[in-house]
Amino acid sequence: MCGIIGIVGVTEVASSLYDGLTVLQHRGQDAAGIVTADGDKLRLHKDNGLVRDVFTQASMSRLRGRLGIGHCRYPTAGSDNADEAQPFYVNSPYGIAFAHNGNLVNTAELRREMFEDDRRHINTDSDSEVLLNVLAHELQIQDRLALSPDHIFKAVAGVHARARGGYACLALIQGYGLLAFRDPHGIRPLVMGERVTPEGREYAVASESVALDVLGFRRLRDVAPGEAVLATLDGGLHTRRCAEGAVHAPCIFEYVYLARPDSMIEDVSVYKARLRMGQKLAEKILRLRPDHGIDAVIPIPDTSRTAASALAEALGVPFREGFVKNRYVGRTFIMPGQGERVKSVRRKLNPVELEFRKKNVLLVDDSIVRGTTSKQIIQMARDAGARQVFFASAAPPVRYPNVYGIDMPAAAELVAAGRTEKEIEQLLGADWLIYQDLKDLIWAVQDGNEELKQFDTSCFSGEYVTGLDQHYLQQIEMLRSDDAKAARRSA
Ligand SMILES: O=P(O)(O)OC[C@H]1O[C@H](OP(=O)(O)OP(=O)(O)O)[C@H](O)[C@@H]1O
Numbered sequence: 001m002c003g004i005i006g007i008v009g010v011t012e013v014a015s016s017l018y019d020g021l022t023v024l025q026h027r028g029q030d031a032a033g034i035v036t037a038d039g040d041k042l043r044l045h046k047d048n049g050l051v052r053d054v055f056t057q058a059s060m061s062r063l064r065g066r067l068g069i070g071h072c073r074y075p076t077a078g079s080d081n082a083d084e085a086q087p088f089y090v091n092s093p094y095g096i097a098f099a100h101n102g103n104l105v106n107t108a109e110l111r112r113e114m115f116e117d118d119r120r121h122i123n124t125d126s127d128s129e130v131l132l133n134v135l136a137h138e139l140q141i142q143d144r145l146a147l148s149p150d151h152i153f154k155a156v157a158g159v160h161a162r163a164r165g166g167y168a169c170l171a172l173i174q175g176y177g178l179l180a181f182r183d184p185h186g187i188r189p190l191v192m193g194e195r196v197t198p199e200g201r202e203y204a205v206a207s208e209s210v211a212l213d214v215l216g217f218r219r220l221r222d223v224a225p226g227e228a229v230l231a232t233l234d235g236g237l238h239t240r241r242c243a244e245g246a247v248h249a250p251c252i253f254e255y256v257y258l259a260r261p262d263s264m265i266e267d268v269s270v271y272k273a274r275l276r277m278g279q280k281l282a283e284k285i286l287r288l289r290p291d292h293g294i295d296a297v298i299p300i301p302d303t304s305r306t307a308a309s310a311l312a313e314a315l316g317v318p319f320r321e322g323f324v325k326n327r328y329v330g331r332t333f334i335m336p337g338q339g340e341r342v343k344s345v346r347r348k349l350n351p352v353e354l355e356f357r358k359k360n361v362l363l364v365d366d367s368i369v370r371g372t373t374s375k376q377i378i379q380m381a382r383d384a385g386a387r388q389v390f391f392a393s394a395a396p397p398v399r400y401p402n403v404y405g406i407d408m409p410a411a412a413e414l415v416a417a418g419r420t421e422k423e424i425e426q427l428l429g430a431d432w433l434i435y436q437d438l439k440d441l442i443w444a445v446q447d448g449n450e451e452l453k454q455f456d457t458s459c460f461s462g463e464y465v466t467g468l469d470q471h472y473l474q475q476i477e478m479l480r481s482d483d484a485k486a487a488r489r490s491a
Pocket residue numbers: 257300301302303304330331332333334365366367368369370371372373374
């Protein structure tokens with residue numbers, strides 16, 4: 001999950017793109033980039049690091065123009081090398097810069113086709129560079145002289161016919177405008193907004209509505225699955241469904257962990273969905289252990305706070321902030337290596353001992369993925385003097401890899417893979433471990449928008465909405481396990 005944002009403005013857009021990226025930072029902490037169209041030049045600045053570190057006053061002042069896109073990256077393909085930071089650029093046709101959130105599951109096949117059939121050179125191991133070249137090729141084979149919305153939408157239809165996976169994309173087409181499109185299943189989120197200024201109307205498209213809010217854009221709607229939106233430099237807005245017939249299946253993990261609570265995705269408030277997750281968990285606890293004896297509900301900051309507050313309320317048990325988070329440490333789960341993840345949990349969270357001493361505490365997290373956080377936190381609660389330590393996860397067990405833009409590629413690294421709930425409970429050292437049921441998680445999101453009939457729940461269910469080639473999972477495990485990444489880094 002990366003963060004993407006694009007703006008077609010009536011005045012300079014670089015500082016708005018920067019501000020938008022800072023509120024999308026939770027989606028990717030490894031690299032950031034912005035490209036703008038300054039007359040007949042594209043101005044690009046990107047590098048590894050947080051948004052605030054990548055851009056300086058000097059680099060920002062070069063990013064002139066009223067059309068631009070930005071990206072913050074959390075790698076799911078290729079390496080974490082600065083060459084793979086986004087946006088990517090190709091010079092032909094027209095000059096296109098490209099930002100992608102998601103992950104393709106047929107990259108290898110497309111890479112071969114690009115080289116053998118379409119004669120395009122791909123310079124990195126990034127799936128996003130491949131996807132950009134597919135788009136460039138599909139634009140190239142349209143009418144050359146008069147680029148029109150119709151040609152662009154045909155090109156996007158061509159991309160949908162070839163690419164498989166999760167992709168929410170923004171393309172800056174030099175001299176023309178901003179193109180946004182979303183995969184036919186709408187796995188990754190993408191939302192559009194408008195801002196009316198005295199000088200005219202401006203459009204923005206971003207991964208999450210929070211970016212629109214802070215920039216004063218009014219949220220219009222989500223980009224529909226398979227739809228393309230084209231905002232042109234002359235102020236026009238064109239939209240078209242470029243793929244039909246696919247099941248709409250937005251990623252449910254966005255609601256569990258990825259997105260900010262103050263975002264609306266598919267017209268569902270992420271905050272309210274998390275409250276409902278907490279309520280459902282409370283119902284399960286009361287069903288299984290009416291005399292649970294819990295003295296305090298303690299969230300594991302940050303993301304689980306919302307679900308934990310609703311859970312405590314429904315149980316009628318005090319909600320207590322038993323762990324204080326160091327606000328200068330970022331998200332642990334999206335860090336690249338396990339060693340770093342383990343160390344940063346302790347640096348990030350510190351217990352308020354009084355809240356644990358001689359109490360039966362229920363610790364709540366939004367999800368348990370590798371078990372890095374929960375294992376350490378349970379021990380910390382015990383060290384702080386807790387009598388019994390219960391642990392609740394607002395999501396079901398994560399047993400299967402995610403292949404659509406969340407970097408959990410290796411089943412062997414998931415604590416719940418191939419284990420029963422009892423075995424996980426023992427491994428984590430909890431006195432009782434309670435997981436949300438998948439049907440309750442689905443209900444918690446769906447209750448916000450009953451038109452949502454299906455979700456990508458692959459990491460919980462092992463069902464992949466795009467279908468997967470036989471060996472794909474083995475391949476990504478080989479390429480992207482923590483061990484493989486560490487070996488690449490030291491090579
Ligand atoms: O089982 P694990 O592999 O540890 O992964 C799950 C944990 O990682 C995330 O926290 P993170 O620190 O990334 O971010 P947060 O501050 O938004 O909760 C998530 O909220 C869980 O706490």
